Amino acid sequence: MAPKVLVSDKLSETAVQIFRDRGIDVTFDPSLGKDKDALLAAVKDYDGLAIRSATKVTEKLLEAAPNLKVVGRAGIGTDNVDKPAASKKGVIVMNTPYGNMITTAEHAIAMMFAVARQIPEANASTHAGKWEKSRFMGVELTGKTLGVIGAGNIGGIVCQKAVGLGLKVVAYDPFLSDERASKLGVQKVELEDLLTRADIITLHVPLTDQTKNILSAENLAKTKKGVRIVNCARGGLVDEEALAALLKEGHVAGAGFDVFAVEPATESPLFNLPNVVVTPHLGAATTEAQENVALQVAEQMSDYLLTGAVTNALNMPSVTAEEAKVMGPWVKLADHLGAFVGQMTDEPIQAIEIIYNGAVADMNLEALNCSAISGVMKATNPDVNMVSAPVIARERGVEISTTRQDKSGVFDGYIKLVVKTASRERSIAGTVFTDGKPRFIQIKGINIDAEVxxxxxxxxxxxxxxxxxxxxxxxxxxxxxxxxxxxxxxxxxxxxxxxxxxxxxxxxxxxxxxxxxxxxxxxxxxxxxx
Structure with missing residues (x-):
């Protein structure tokens, strides 16, 4: 039977056609995303759910969808998806982080120009029949120092475009390597240094516990007088009250915001300030970006439902279609090894050690780990899968460790699983023969050759x-x-x-x-x- 996918938000007809062309039974009903009760009633029979931002994937919705295997978000933000609940239910959550990178980076650059040259205000004034040339004295971007907080996918594009525009760029990103900084043409600095040096600051980081209010009142006070702040990333990265106060005082010369702490934003401390440009979360709002992310999510979801390939998942290791073909028997073996020790263990598990030897040690071990842990956990919870098992193991305090080893013994590769409880240790090893069938080759140190x-x-x-x-x-x-x-x-x-x-x-x-x-x-x- 063909997998079934429900598209509950607006997606292009081309994207919907991709599902059909791939043999997916697709239902396209964009009205459901805004009607949670109708969506709850409709979702129960579907294997996949394709969404944008209108659909809210809550724990209640996940409970109403027992067959659901994957949620695909056409876009980068997944704030509308309860990811912990999805993981516990074994539902993969995918997004499309690359389809709107250029569009979002361009919007940030556009906001810099708009703030630097007061374009929206000048536009409104001129439309009103005024001719206030002397009122709108702007500043050049060329030669200014741009501070980029977050130099990942989108931030990296902003860096490159800014360098091309003649700005000096300093970047703060704990994961930015010296080599990558050199390639981007930027100087890698600490946040403290960026705050005191930048004429313009633009943010390009996700909202996490570490980045929330990264531009706090304290950090904003450290910025140089006349700085301009641009945020096209996520609401909550900047203390809006503190920024508004500094804008009124004149310490901050201007700001451009596309995102807000609460959205939809019907009010904000930044609204109606003369030196602030605001837009309603338009970072990804171009025809090209919307089409790209829609096509991308359709391809990703189809690949997973038809071949097991996992791309851009937020709660599961990525596995390419090629990897899925090669690794399939090994993933099955890891599950069998876990199932064996799981069924043989009748007391709380304290630790799981997974040893990869030879050829298998070069494969995607994250995916193999998930399969092995899933096999173990299914003995006591048959509903777990590769997505939910690691979450359940962590909740139970099970210590997971992985070891890679060079080839040893008569097999080109094998997996050994060791499970430890308070009173004992169990081990089993297996390999995959050339016929693609998993075999058990050792149980508690005794060599065997057993078909499963x-x-x-x-x-x-x-x-x-x-x-x-x-x-x-x-x-x-x-x-x-x-x-x-x-x-x-x-x-x-x-x-x-x-x-x-x-x-x-x-x-x-x-x-x-x-x-x-x-x-x-x-x-x-x-x-x-x-």
Missing amino acids: GAHMLYTTNEDVPGIIGTLGQTMGENGVNIANFTLGRSDRGQDAIALLYLDDQPPAPVLEKLRATGLFQTVSPLRFDV
């Missing part, structure tokens, strides 16, 4: 004669067919294990008969999603 099936039986015992006969006879007498049978032991007369691949789940009375023989220390039925 949907129904399996794991037993442990002392290495003594009669084990194989007892297992075979008990299964046969009770109509349980053995598809594959694998044995292993640590040494003669020592610990031994058996792993049976069965056609069906063994009934409880059969398991009790095996336990009653007194030959087995462990008799554990296992189930795997193959």
